[in-house]
Amino acid sequence: MFLLSPLLLLGPAVEAVAGTDAFEQQAMEYAPAPLAGSTIELGLAEAVALSLRRNTQLQSAYLDRVVDQLNLAVAEAQFRPQGTIDLSAQQSRSPGDDAETQRSSTLSPTLEAELPTGGRIGFSWNLAQSHGETGLAAASSRVSNLSLDLSQPLLRGGGLAVGRAPLEIARIQEAISALSLEEQVVTVIESVINAYRSLLQEQRRLEIARLSLERTEDQLERNRAMVERGRMARNELVQTEASLANQRFNVSQSEETLEQAELELLRLLNLGRDTRLRLLDTIDLDELDTLRVDAPAVDEALDIALQNRPDYLRLRLGRAIEDVNRMLAQNNHLWRLDLVASLGAGGEGDSARSALEATFDERPGYSAGLQMEVPLFDPERPVRLLESEIRLQQAHIQFAERETELRLEVERALNDLDSRWRQIGFARQSLELARESLEIEREKLSVGRSTSFQVNATERSLREAEQSLLNAVVAYLNAQSVLDRVLGTTLDTWGLALPEAGVMP
Numbered sequence: 001m002f003l004l005s006p007l008l009l010l011g012p013a014v015e016a017v018a019g020t021d022a023f024e025q026q027a028m029e030y031a032p033a034p035l036a037g038s039t040i041e042l043g044l045a046e047a048v049a050l051s052l053r054r055n056t057q058l059q060s061a062y063l064d065r066v067v068d069q070l071n072l073a074v075a076e077a078q079f080r081p082q083g084t085i086d087l088s089a090q091q092s093r094s095p096g097d098d099a100e101t102q103r104s105s106t107l108s109p110t111l112e113a114e115l116p117t118g119g120r121i122g123f124s125w126n127l128a129q130s131h132g133e134t135g136l137a138a139a140s141s142r143v144s145n146l147s148l149d150l151s152q153p154l155l156r157g158g159g160l161a162v163g164r165a166p167l168e169i170a171r172i173q174e175a176i177s178a179l180s181l182e183e184q185v186v187t188v189i190e191s192v193i194n195a196y197r198s199l200l201q202e203q204r205r206l207e208i209a210r211l212s213l214e215r216t217e218d219q220l221e222r223n224r225a226m227v228e229r230g231r232m233a234r235n236e237l238v239q240t241e242a243s244l245a246n247q248r249f250n251v252s253q254s255e256e257t258l259e260q261a262e263l264e265l266l267r268l269l270n271l272g273r274d275t276r277l278r279l280l281d282t283i284d285l286d287e288l289d290t291l292r293v294d295a296p297a298v299d300e301a302l303d304i305a306l307q308n309r310p311d312y313l314r315l316r317l318g319r320a321i322e323d324v325n326r327m328l329a330q331n332n333h334l335w336r337l338d339l340v341a342s343l344g345a346g347g348e349g350d351s352a353r354s355a356l357e358a359t360f361d362e363r364p365g366y367s368a369g370l371q372m373e374v375p376l377f378d379p380e381r382p383v384r385l386l387e388s389e390i391r392l393q394q395a396h397i398q399f400a401e402r403e404t405e406l407r408l409e410v411e412r413a414l415n416d417l418d419s420r421w422r423q424i425g426f427a428r429q430s431l432e433l434a435r436e437s438l439e440i441e442r443e444k445l446s447v448g449r450s451t452s453f454q455v456n457a458t459e460r461s462l463r464e465a466e467q468s469l470l471n472a473v474v475a476y477l478n479a480q481s482v483l484d485r486v487l488g489t490t491l492d493t494w495g496l497a498l499p500e501a502g503v504m505p
Contacts, residue, residue: 040271043280044196047269048494051192054270058188061181068177075170083111104130118163119152119339145346146364154370156334165324172317172324179310179317186310186490188268193481195265196279201474202261204283205467206254212463213247219442219459220244223452231448239452243459250463285431285469288424293480295417301410301487306403308488315402319395322388329388333381336373342366413479413486420476427469434458434465 042050052058086108093101105128112122129142152158220240226232266275296304306312345364375381441458444450484490491497 039276039278041278041280042196044193045494046280047192047196047265048189051188051269052185052496055188055268056270058184061184065177065181068174072170072174075167078167079114079116081111081113083109085109102130104128114163115152116160116163117152118158119150121151122149123147124149141348143346143348145344147342147344149342150340152339153336154339155337156331157336157338159331161327162331165328169321169324172321176314176317179314182310182491185496186485189490189494189496190481190485192265192268194478195261195268196281197474197477199258199261199265199277200279200281200283201470202254202258203279204285204470206251206258208463208466208470209247209251209254212459213244213251215438216240216244216247216456216459219452219455222446226446232452236452239456243456283470283473285428285466285473288428288473291424291473291476292421293417295414295483298411298414301414302407304487304489305406305410308492309406309486310488312402312406312488315395315399319392319399322392322395326388326392329385333385335375336371338371339368340371341368409486413483417476417479417483420472420479423472424469424476427465427472431462431465431469434462438462 086106089103089105091101091103107127108124110122110124112120114120124147126145127142129140131140220237223232223237223240227234227237262277263273265277266273295301343364343366438455438458438461441450441455445452445455481490484493
């Protein structure tokens, strides 16, 4: 399975953070290798893979995914301790001959951490020392102070659900971003598949037109031979010559349409116009039974779609975000009641070590208490709560509507696939009859029981039957691709995989 991750060319997000130079070097790999002017042999699977490597919009989306995963990594570090170390040193002297000279320095490390319960804990240590000199006298002092502070909301802002809400929202948003990337990838794949098959169709259409032209030229030679033998009137040649001119016009039109289809595929593959494509896949109108796929039943297909459709899953995740937002709004509607506590100790000594020892030798002081805040005359808080309720209800409505629409899409896709296969059967039968009719008319013409007009009309019917069967085959193949998209199984069909979108709530 080909892993189609946002770090497809950049490597893990952690490595991207390691250094700017390394990131820029990896990002340069997004520049696709020039292929203009060369001849490329492409099967459909190779065309899909090439488009995913060279599509500029996907390259930008991959880079966005790197940023998304880095932002998630930052959110995952919400409860990790963070600290600082402050250092300072200073020397000063007062004016005068016997002025005092003062030297002081401080060391103040701090460490803070958010708690999953919504609280915050912090530790700080302040070590200060000073030395003063006046003439022959000198004095030194060293002071050490330690403190441990805790603040824990008991009502508003408190609880595991509230404390972990930013992290949960960040995880859901990252999952939504991954699903959006999947939608972009599926769109690119489907457009390339349609363009590839369209080019195949035009190549086969041109082949049909040329074969029809050859048959008409052959018929004209037969008619001329019959005219020379006196078995056909010379004016009968006019009908065949007119049909021949029309066939040449059809070939010219098919060549122009083929060129346009090739240019469209080159555009989707981000290749130069002078690049030549040699398609490895073919459409054999005589071997069609292998094309049929066994589609699942409606209920089974709907279950597959509900588990895989990116747009449906994004709505599901969006509903989960609104549920978290409503919980936060309800919590914000409460009064504030916080538990605050601190533990501190300090000491002095003639050295940093003795000052620190004195700090621990002394009995520490502490404080603990409750702080309450009661909001008054705040009209915004109930409005925010009502707004969150409305948004959650809207998310439920959109989700239910999308589920209903998804069922209809699945039924339409399955019906269309079945209908397209039946059309192939009708078109194949029509082609067989058209071939038999042409042979019969040619035999009748050779014995003078038919006319050139009837033969030409039958030839035209054969060409149209071949093109109808070709169109039916391409439509059936495209219906398979549509069913893959509707079921959300396009990536599975083509052996591609995206990063895990997270656990569904």
